[in-house]
Amino acid sequence: MELFFQLVITGIVIGSIYALLALGFTLIYKATDVVNFAQGELLLVGAYICLHTTVTYNVPFIAAFFLTLVFTFLMGFCIEKIFLRRMIGEPIISIIMLTIGLSSVLRAIVTIIWGTDTLTFPEVFSQAPIVVFGLSISQVYIYSIFAVAIFLGLFTIFFKKSKVGVAMRAVASDQQAALSMGIDVKRIFALSWAIAAVVSAVGGIFLANINGVNTSLSHFGLKVFPVVILGGLDSIIGAIVGGLIIGILENLAGGYIDPLIGGGAKELFPFVIMIVVLMIKPYGLFGTVEVEKV
Amino acid sequence: MLNVNNIEVVYNDVILVLKGLSLHVEEGQVVALLGSNGAGKSTTLKAVSGLLRPDDGEITDGDITFMGERIDRKDAADIVKSGIFQVMEGRRVFKDLTVEENLIAGAYTQKSSTIKTNIDRVYHYFPRLQERRNQVAGYMSGGEQQMLAIGRALMASPRMVLMDEPSLGLSPLLVKEIFSIIKMMNEEEKTTILLVEQNANMALSASHYGYIMENGRIVLDGPSSELKENDDVKEFYLGVTGQKSFREVKHYRRRKRWLS
Numbered sequence: 001m002e003l004f005f006q007l008v009i010t011g012i013v014i015g016s017i018y019a020l021l022a023l024g025f026t027l028i029y030k031a032t033d034v035v036n037f038a039q040g041e042l043l044l045v046g047a048y049i050c051l052h053t054t055v056t057y058n059v060p061f062i063a064a065f066f067l068t069l070v071f072t073f074l075m076g077f078c079i080e081k082i083f084l085r086r087m088i089g090e091p092i093i094s095i096i097m098l099t100i101g102l103s104s105v106l107r108a109i110v111t112i113i114w115g116t117d118t119l120t121f122p123e124v125f126s127q128a129p130i131v132v133f134g135l136s137i138s139q140v141y142i143y144s145i146f147a148v149a150i151f152l153g154l155f156t157i158f159f160k161k162s163k164v165g166v167a168m169r170a171v172a173s174d175q176q177a178a179l180s181m182g183i184d185v186k187r188i189f190a191l192s193w194a195i196a197a198v199v200s201a202v203g204g205i206f207l208a209n210i211n212g213v214n215t216s217l218s219h220f221g222l223k224v225f226p227v228v229i230l231g232g233l234d235s236i237i238g239a240i241v242g243g244l245i246i247g248i249l250e251n252l253a254g255g256y257i258d259p260l261i262g263g264g265a266k267e268l269f270p271f272v273i274m275i276v277v278l279m280i281k282p283y284g285l286f287g288t289v290e291v292e293k294v
Numbered sequence: 295m296l297n298v299n300n301i302e303v304v305y306n307d308v309i310l311v312l313k314g315l316s317l318h319v320e321e322g323q324v325v326a327l328l329g330s331n332g333a334g335k336s337t338t339l340k341a342v343s344g345l346l347r348p349d350d351g352e353i354t355d356g357d358i359t360f361m362g363e364r365i366d367r368k369d370a371a372d373i374v375k376s377g378i379f380q381v382m383e384g385r386r387v388f389k390d391l392t393v394e395e396n397l398i399a400g401a402y403t404q405k406s407s408t409i410k411t412n413i414d415r416v417y418h419y420f421p422r423l424q425e426r427r428n429q430v431a432g433y434m435s436g437g438e439q440q441m442l443a444i445g446r447a448l449m450a451s452p453r454m455v456l457m458d459e460p461s462l463g464l465s466p467l468l469v470k471e472i473f474s475i476i477k478m479m480n481e482e483e484k485t486t487i488l489l490v491e492q493n494a495n496m497a498l499s500a501s502h503y504g505y506i507m508e509n510g511r512i513v514l515d516g517p518s519s520e521l522k523e524n525d526d527v528k529e530f531y532l533g534v535t536g537q538k539s540f541r542e543v544k545h546y547r548r549r550k551r552w553l554s
Contacts, residue, residue, distance in 0.1 A: 163401070170402075178399065180379075183402045
């Protein structure tokens with residue numbers, strides 16, 4: 001039973017990071033109709049930037065964390081302005097190709113600057129585990145769960161209450177109508193990319209603290225697909241719930257099935273779930289099928 | 295207040311929809327723009343509000359001025375800021391947002407501090423929206439959605455509202471209600487209104503001045519009370535033909551005299 005709980009807790013931590021990534025993905029998809037294949041690379045860049053500022057410039061972790069957020073915000077903003085703005089109205093396949101290209105370029109840049117070796121953060125969180133109900137949990141897990149929860153909470157409030165957040169959802173709902181009330185749709189597009197880059201960076205920073213950083217971290221970007229398919233492509237709540245479910249199931253599969261078949265189940269399992277969901281519930285758990293007045 | 299001067303609008307680089315259209319709206323008036331399907335009424339409104347671009351339309355000639363300032367090259371967002379707000383055809387409420395969120399979206403160009411008072415003002419005019427403030431807008435009835443669409447316009451405190459077929463698909467009772475709201479907006483809020491309608495009778499009763507469009511041009515204009523008495527308008531738009539005995543009518547339709 002202890003193994004079970006350990007797996008679940010790891011699953012929640014990893015799952016909450018998936019949730020962040022999926023939130024970014026959903027945001028871009030909802031607002032701009034772009035399927036972003038470069039989500040994992042946004043995470044990668046965030047992780048490296050934070051690592052670099054802490055290690056090379058000896059900036060305290062908290063400061064580096066917020067500096068990274070500012071940097072990735074600007075980066076997301078620029079990516080949209082430079083690359084995707086021109087693609088508005090182009091066929092969806094061209095846009096997908098562009099994001100795939102973007103992912104390769106970002107990964108290459110990261111490799112050029114930082115190489116392929118795994119780098120690790122200096123000890124930011126104490127190694128001593130905290131014991132809760134007889135389970136020992138490492139501190140970085142606790143911190144990342146809290147940080148992710150805070151971020152998800154902030155964004156939920158942002159989308160519900162703030163003028164800009166509501167405007168972003170309005171753009172997602174009906175672009176031309178949003179335009180007719182003076183909502184600057186182009187700025188909203190750029191903003192969605194900026195926020196997506198920021199949330200991915202937060203995920204990346206915590207992942208880096210858990211496992212260290214190397215370019216394979218960007219594979220997390222692919223896991224975002226099972227998550228959003230399960231949660232519903234255009235649902236923010238879906239991204240969060242889907243992230244947690246996939247994270248937990250993946251770790252349980254890793255703990256219980258891997259020893260039986262000699263590994264691989266952990267990587268495979270999310271995609272099996274994705275295929276099953278696509279077959280029986282193609283809009284996912286929370287995806288809108290289209291609100292129709294009866 | 296609004297001057298549309300000889301504009302031409304082309305869709306997809308080839309389809310000429312407006313062929314030198316001019317019209318003028320005085321401050322404080324309700325002006326009706328009538329015409330049959332495909333005459334270019336909606337295009338005219340979109341040309342004014344800057345919403346042609348998403349439809350791949352473009353103003354290729356002429357100019358539009360609002361309060362003495364040229365707006366035909368401006369972005370839709372800037373036009374809203376200068377005080378023109380379009381209530382689009384088919385209501386176009388944000389279906390998966392709640393009523394209140396729809397209103398907040400309408401106030402995008404306003405300062406955050408004024409949103410609260412504006413919401414209260416909209417609820418004062420439309421108590422029914424207040425009852426449903428937390429309901430998802432897509433599930434409301436057509437009439438309520440139209441009220442929401444108009445309420446959203448009020449949120450931006452515009453000087454001029456462009457209304458595209460507000461009565462579309464509503465029951466006669468609701469049409470009456472919507473027109474009384476339009477009157478109220480004009481009289482109490484001092485909003486100038488340019489109204490596009492299929493329902494010519496209601497539109498001419500509610501407006502001060504009217505324009506009649508055909509094939510991308512204005513073919514007739516005048517004070518609404520005079521238009522209502524015009525024989526051609528009666529025949530083709532109001533469907534009033536008087537006590538006509540069909541035995542004596544020749545078997546061709548009355549010719550539109552303005553086409554000659």
